[in-house]
Amino acid sequence: MPALPRPKHRPLRRPPPKPYHHGDLRRVLVDAALQLAERGGAAAVSVREAARRAGVSPGAPFRHFESRDALMTAVAEEAQRRFRAEIETALSEVPADQPLRRFRNFGLAYLRWAIRNPAYFEIISSGRYFDHDGAGELSRDNAELIAMSERMLAEALAQGALRTGELKPVLIAGRALVYGFARMNIDGHFRRWGVVKAETERTAEAILDLFIEGIAKRPPAAAG
Amino acid sequence: MPALPRPKHRPLRRPPPKPYHHGDLRRVLVDAALQLAERGGAAAVSVREAARRAGVSPGAPFRHFESRDALMTAVAEEAQRRFRAEIETALSEVPADQPLRRFRNFGLAYLRWAIRNPAYFEIISSGRYFDHDGAGELSRDNAELIAMSERMLAEALAQGALRTGELKPVLIAGRALVYGFARMNIDGHFRRWGVVKAETERTAEAILDLFIEGIAKRPPAAAG
DNA sequence: TGTGAATGTAAGCACCGATTACACTAATTG
DNA sequence: CAATTAGTGTAATCGGTGCTTACATTCACA
The missing domain is CATH 1.10.357.10 (Tetracycline Repressor, domain 2)
Known part of the structure; x- marks a missing residue:
């Protein structure tokens, strides 16, 4: 069964579950890209999927890598x-x-x-x-x-x-x-x-x- | 290479500028795919572009190849x-x-x-x-x-x-x-x-x- | 404390592979 | 020689992708 939607109110005095800034996105994206490559070859690496795994919006990676190729270059x-x-x-x-x-x-x-x-x-x-x-x-x-x-x-x-x-x-x-x-x-x-x-x-x-x-x-x- | 201006298999009086049936689409698609691969590597082959070069709609190739991989297999x-x-x-x-x-x-x-x-x-x-x-x-x-x-x-x-x-x-x-x-x-x-x-x-x-x-x-x- | 730089989101573009419903043609057949 | 049917095209559409732009939030520093 689908999880009940949690109340939108932020939990009191607890660290918000999703801080606006990721903290180490670049590193996480490179790791995610490697994981994807391990699963389905280099061609199976997608920026969006890496972003998804990092729990971040699809455009975010482009703050760190100007293109998919740049991400792959980092890997x-x-x-x-x-x-x-x-x-x-x-x-x-x-x-x-x-x-x-x-x-x-x-x-x-x-x-x-x-x-x-x-x-x-x-x-x-x-x-x-x-x-x-x-x-x-x-x-x-x-x-x-x-x-x-x-x-x-x-x-x-x-x-x-x-x-x-x-x-x-x-x-x-x-x-x-x-x-x-x-x-x-x-x-x-x-x-x-x-x-x-x-x-x-x-x-x-x-x-x-x-x-x-x-x-x-x-x-x-x-x-x- | 000498472009194929028009298919020759309709020798009727006036070949309409675009016969509904291409005539040899499969062959042309394979050739186009090879050309694309020659230009930018196998990864640069796209079904749509091959269709474009064959002067045909984007869905047409799938009558001859059930997937992009099938087209590449033919190549x-x-x-x-x-x-x-x-x-x-x-x-x-x-x-x-x-x-x-x-x-x-x-x-x-x-x-x-x-x-x-x-x-x-x-x-x-x-x-x-x-x-x-x-x-x-x-x-x-x-x-x-x-x-x-x-x-x-x-x-x-x-x-x-x-x-x-x-x-x-x-x-x-x-x-x-x-x-x-x-x-x-x-x-x-x-x-x-x-x-x-x-x-x-x-x-x-x-x-x-x-x-x-x-x-x-x-x-x-x-x-x- | 305030302000600009860094870094995230949201929305949207064009392209892609693939599917579906429909249109047209060619071939077979009664 | 029609009429049907199988083959082959189009049109529209879907979800996924790379990438851009405009905006929001936070961080770091003067």
Whole structure:
């Protein structure tokens, strides 16, 4: 049965149930947007629904985000922050003089994060929210991560650990491999033969190792 | 493209400026949807705009497609048809007893087609239009293409041309690599350092060769 | 204490997907 | 050759969306 309409008189000396000012609307909207993305993909995020969940009028979000894209950009920034933190934690576990092992940890952290945070990853990777006004930081941060991976492989090459002289194809192939796997996971290419997350992560590790074995110099034992 | 000024199927004396029946609305709608996708990505496709371009009322398309997704599925089917034709042409150029060369041609045709038909590829790959009612054929066709690539690599393995015993990681890595590159192209990861299509295709070829070299058995000269 | 900036609401715009009732045409059939 | 019927278009309408404008309320600070 429907709840009886409450008396309109404000409760005496009690904090009004709905203060005019929300207090932390921006934060709540970003969180709501993420929740919506987790449920139905980035395309299912709507400003109005986020406002609804925040218990606020449909126009209110536009005080904090000039457009839906701006909201999504904020989500992407939050995602990028967490992503980068995860990557740096993973890299801190390997000494700097082992570039190939660092590269492996980098890739593994990338894949794991993408698998465990598909909504975040979708929003980051779609690339739609990098070209807007406030997204300069996002692009720069992303470029830094790429540059880090480039440095690792350059060092590995300098140490003679790679079997190729040309670095550029290796870099792009590495990015494509890892990005492709993460996106296949998001785009439902694995749903068909129902994969659990743990198994997906093991597969991710396997293809990463395959790639590294492919670009690394073979153990000299075989070379006589 | 040459605009269709008027439908030709009413060869009566004076074709009225707007015959009540369009004649080939379904086809025109699919074409319009593709055009829209080419302009602003798959998300920019709207049934109403397609109807507008077909010179027809907003409700008309729903006589041919029960939903927007159904329209997109039709586009995906058309895309899949063309994609598969291209692949099979490419495969017909290599004899069946050279599985690794066939695999290379497969990958190359895949990448080239994805680069030259980004809108089609986005719609196919998004995976959103595979689970609907009429999409059984689409899924099946796609599964067949995957099975083909699997057979090629299995043959290569049987011939002793691969350096790994485990096929599954190689298969997934190959798919991820190629899919990842194609999607990076679509998602704008290459736009930043402005790449021409021809250059993109050369890069695609390079990473494909890198991958094949990585999984293939090294020439025994080095192992002696 | 007063005043402007910040941040909410209310109302309304255009566009969208989708449905329904109705109009017109083409094809089948008696 | 009519007459019916199935197919395909229009018109009007609904609820949802992004976004804007005008107005209301509250906060922060001079």
